[in-house]
Amino acid sequence: MDLGELFTPPTENGLMYLPGALGGANWHGAAVDPETGILYVPSMTFPVFFRIIKSDPSKTDANYEWENFGFPGPNGLPFLKPPYGRITAIDMKEGNHIWQSPMGEGPRNHPLLKDLNLPRLGWNLRGSPVLTKTLLFIGQEGKYWEYVPALVGGAKLTEVQTQEIIKFDPKMQVFDKENGELIFELELPLNVTGAPMTYMANGKQYIAFAVGGSIGPAKIIALGLK
DSSP: OOOOSTTOOOOSSOEEESSTTTSBSOTTOOEEETTTTEEEEEEEOOOEEEEEEEOOTTTOSOSEEEEEEEOOOGGGOOSSOSOSEEEEEEETTTTEEEEEEESSOGGGGSTTTGGGOOOOOOOSSOEEEEEOSSEEEEEEOOSOGGGHHHHHTTOOOOHHHHHHHTSSOOEEEEEETTTOOEEEEEEOSSOBOSOOEEEEETTEEEEEEEEEETTEEEEEEEEEOO
């Protein structure tokens, strides 16, 4: 691979980028409390290998196209330090990080790590936030990226593949917005595919969000708060 400064474009030899096309903060957004001026940002560590390759002239007029893919580290563990997926609370008045909490269990139960009794390490999977007066809700997707190329090509998933896709189950995680403590989490049937919303109906509060899409039936799920 080539080496270069920040923003070095991909080459034919390729470069490894961090946070990469999926890492860092992303389109799933952030949440802000207008009363306290605190911003809550989901982000993830997702190094990606980019390179350009010569195009097939029978398929395109472009001379080159690009390819990219993520890659695991030794024994399937990440190269870099955790948390691999996280929520960061930022004081927008001072610019300080108030707290940071992992999103998800992460690979702490990996055979090489399970005896170390590690805390939550976070999954490098997207989390979509919505904020209330006291709580921060994060809808975190499950693991399915290994199937994206087949899905883009229109391949249909078998039942076995569908089960494999959610081996890291999608979850709704609820944090105390003041200190980042995980209060509650609920397993979901499919990936959350956008930021949740909250509304009141007949005196009861609901959290609603979209799931599914390219990896399963597209649905809207609404959870009622007791």
